[in-house]
Amino acid sequence: MHDKTKALMKRGCDFLGTEYAILCGAMSWVSERNLVSAISNAGGFGVIACGAMTPDLLETGIAATKALTAKPFGVNLITMHPMLVDLIAVCAKHRVSHVVLAGGIPPKGSVDAIKAFGAKVLVFAPTLALAKKLLRSGADALVIEGSEAGGHIGPVATSVLAQEFLPELAESHVVFVAGGIGRGDMIAAYLEMGAVGVQLGTRFACATESIAHPAFKKAFFRANARDAVTSVQVDPRLPVIPVRALKNKGSEEFTAKQREVALLLDQGKVDMGEAQLQIEHFWAGALRRAVIDGDVESGSVMAGQSVGMVNSEEPVADIIQQLMDQSEAALAR
Numbered sequence: 001m002h003d004k005t006k007a008l009m010k011r012g013c014d015f016l017g018t019e020y021a022i023l024c025g026a027m028s029w030v031s032e033r034n035l036v037s038a039i040s041n042a043g044g045f046g047v048i049a050c051g052a053m054t055p056d057l058l059e060t061g062i063a064a065t066k067a068l069t070a071k072p073f074g075v076n077l078i079t080m081h082p083m084l085v086d087l088i089a090v091c092a093k094h095r096v097s098h099v100v101l102a103g104g105i106p107p108k109g110s111v112d113a114i115k116a117f118g119a120k121v122l123v124f125a126p127t128l129a130l131a132k133k134l135l136r137s138g139a140d141a142l143v144i145e146g147s148e149a150g151g152h153i154g155p156v157a158t159s160v161l162a163q164e165f166l167p168e169l170a171e172s173h174v175v176f177v178a179g180g181i182g183r184g185d186m187i188a189a190y191l192e193m194g195a196v197g198v199q200l201g202t203r204f205a206c207a208t209e210s211i212a213h214p215a216f217k218k219a220f221f222r223a224n225a226r227d228a229v230t231s232v233q234v235d236p237r238l239p240v241i242p243v244r245a246l247k248n249k250g251s252e253e254f255t256a257k258q259r260e261v262a263l264l265l266d267q268g269k270v271d272m273g274e275a276q277l278q279i280e281h282f283w284a285g286a287l288r289r290a291v292i293d294g295d296v297e298s299g300s301v302m303a304g305q306s307v308g309m310v311n312s313e314e315p316v317a318d319i320i321q322q323l324m325d326q327s328e329a330a331l332a333r
């Protein structure tokens, strides 16, 4: 079963210690003990989303996940977290095998601190030059993630990143591809280009084992690819971090808020720092509101363009088997 796919995934499986080189990318609030352990128990690789968690909460999350699976899983840390050093210490204490550094260039010393306790480090890189630099300075694997993905995104499509990065890096390095993958056919294509595996988020977010609120899941099942849009920046003075999410009332209110703050700025009623802070804080807590409270109108329903291929609640193991079957069929063709 799945011989061709597994042969192409071999390096990825060896690196992750899994049966399949399929990662479920960390999703804040969604990727907690239940989904993470389900992915790992099904032969994939689950990753705990640390997000803005405190070290204590992360510690609880790791211990709880270990209680649900004996298989390998990773922890995703956001590089600009003010307590990054303490979070790494928690990972060290619990002998976490893989740490994913997300959300920007890893600060000096962080890669070494993770490797010092024997864990493998996965990083993201927006450009080929930066990818080479990070790999030279000790990162063990790279995830290239295109703009089709859900959540915080870069500007370039996965298909283009794959063409830029894989021919240069795939032979000598461990490279996973993420963003916009909804079917196994696409997995087969990236494996054939040299990727050792893939990372999916959107496809797994509403699995049976996901604790996301029923309203959040329903919004996913109803949505088409074109509903998963990027946040729009209205004023060049007020930076907006690009996030892909389902368009809703919140997205409209965000546009209105930006106009309102820009006007206050023009009128001299707020200074630049305060204006930028107001924009930055608009979405604070919004993902939690959508995922946990089910507020899909004003919350942030982060989703990738592959959301159109997510139509019902399915157990993680079934999703993984479908992906593997589709990949194998594509490779057999």
Ligand SMILES: Cc1cc2nc3c(=O)[nH]c(=O)nc-3n(C[C@H](O)[C@H](O)[C@H](O)COP(=O)(O)O)c2cc1C
Pocket: 024, 025, 026, 027, 028, 030, 049, 051, 076, 102, 103, 145, 148, 149, 150, 151, 152, 178, 179, 180, 181, 199, 200, 201, 202, 203, 205, 301, 302, 303, 304, 305, 306
């Ligand atoms: C709801 C949601 C939340 C996410 N949160 C995070 C996060 O906290 N950290 C992170 O590195 N990536 C996050 N991502 C990105 C995923 O880890 C993954 O890379 C992405 O979903 C892959 O693309 P896809 O959505 O097209 O499958 C999130 C994605 C979604 C859909």
